[in-house]
Amino acid sequence: MKQKEFIDSLKKKLEEFQVSDINEIIDEYNAHYAFKLNDGYSEEEISVHLGDPVKIANEYNIEGYKQKSPKKAPVLIGLFTLDFFVYLLLLIFGLWVISFGVLSTASMVVSFSLFFDANIYGLIPNMPYWCGAIFGVSLFSFGVLSYIGTYYSYEYLCQLNKAYVRMHKNTIAYIHNRPQLPSLPTHPMFTKKTSRRLRSIFLLSLNAFAVSIVLGYITCAVITKSFEFWHVFGWFM
Numbered sequence: 001m002k003q004k005e006f007i008d009s010l011k012k013k014l015e016e017f018q019v020s021d022i023n024e025i026i027d028e029y030n031a032h033y034a035f036k037l038n039d040g041y042s043e044e045e046i047s048v049h050l051g052d053p054v055k056i057a058n059e060y061n062i063e064g065y066k067q068k069s070p071k072k073a074p075v076l077i078g079l080f081t082l083d084f085f086v087y088l089l090l091l092i093f094g095l096w097v098i099s100f101g102v103l104s105t106a107s108m109v110v111s112f113s114l115f116f117d118a119n120i121y122g123l124i125p126n127m128p129y130w131c132g133a134i135f136g137v138s139l140f141s142f143g144v145l146s147y148i149g150t151y152y153s154y155e156y157l158c159q160l161n162k163a164y165v166r167m168h169k170n171t172i173a174y175i176h177n178r179p180q181l182p183s184l185p186t187h188p189m190f191t192k193k194t195s196r197r198l199r200s201i202f203l204l205s206l207n208a209f210a211v212s213i214v215l216g217y218i219t220c221a222v223i224t225k226s227f228e229f230w231h232v233f234g235w236f237m
Contacts, residue, residue, distance in 0.1 A: 001047040003033045013057030025060065031189075038192040072175045079171055086164055090157065097153045104146035111139035125235045128223055134216035141209035148202050155188035 007026060014022045029050070036046045050056070110124065114136030117129055124132070163184040170183065190198070217229075224232040 001044060003030075003043045003047070006043075006047045006050065006053050010053035010057055013054050014060060017057060017060060019057070019060040035189055035191070075171065075175050079168065083168070090161060090164075093153075093157050093160075097150060097157055100146060100153060101150045104143050104150055107139045107143035107146060111136040111143060114139065125230075125233060127220065127233050131216060131220045131223065134212055134219055137212040138209055138216060141205045141212060144205040145202065145209065148198060148205070152188065152198070155190070159184070159188050160186055 007029060010029065011022065011026055014025060019025070032050070033043065033046055036049075037043070041049075113119065113124060114132040117132065127135075163186045166184045220229040220233075221227050223229070226232050
C-alpha cells in the first residue's frame with residue numbers, strides 16, 4: 001500500500017468516526033513516512049509496519065473506546081505538580097541553551113578580532129599577528145562546534161516540550177475516557193540528510209580546532225623560542 005492510499009483510508013475512517021484532531025493524527029503518520037523514507041524504507045514496507053489503517057482508526061473511535069476511568073482529582077493534582085517541576089527544568093535547560101549560544105557568538109567575535117588584528121577594549125592578549133590569526137581559526141572552529149551544540153540542544157528542548165505536551169494531553173484524555181494520540185519521542189528527529197550535514201560540519205570543525213591549536217602553539221613557541229611563550233608575551237603580568 002502506497003502512502004497516499006494509506007493516509008486517505010485512515011483519514012476517511014477517522015472522519016466517519018468524527019474523531020477530533022484528525023489533522024494532528026494524519027500529520028503524525030505523514031511524519032513517520034517521511035523519516036522512514038529517509039532511512040531507506042519503501043512506502044509499501046512502511047505501510048506493512050504500520051498495519052491496517054482501518055484498525056488504526058478504530059482505536060480513535062470514541063463510541064467503541066471504553067475503559068475504566070480513574071479518579072480524576074488525584075491524577076490532575078499529580079499531573080499539574082509534575083508540570084511545575086518539568087517546566088522549571090525546561091526553563092533551566094532553555095537558559096543553558098541561551099548561554100551556549102552566547103558563548104558561540106563570543107567565540108566568533110573574538111576570532112574575527114584576531115583575524116583583523118582588532119583588540120576589543122584591550123581584552124585580547126598581546127601576540128604577533130600570525131599567532132593571533134591561527135588561534136583565531138581555533139576560536140572560529142570552536143564557535144562552529146558550539147553553534148552545532150546550541151542548535152542540537154535547542155531542537156532537543158523543543159522535542160522534549162512537544163513530547164511532554166503530548167503526554168499531558170494523553171493523560172487528560174485518559175481520565176476523561178477518550179482515545180489518546182501516539183506518544184512522541186524525546187530526542188530530536190532530524191532527517192538523514194540533516195544528520196549527515198551536521199556530522200560532516202562537526203568533524204571538519206573539530207579537526208580544524210585540534211590542528212589550529214597545535215599549530216598556534218608551535219608558531220608561538222618558534223617565534224619566541226620558548227615553550228612557555230605566554231611569559232614572553234607577558235600575558236600574566
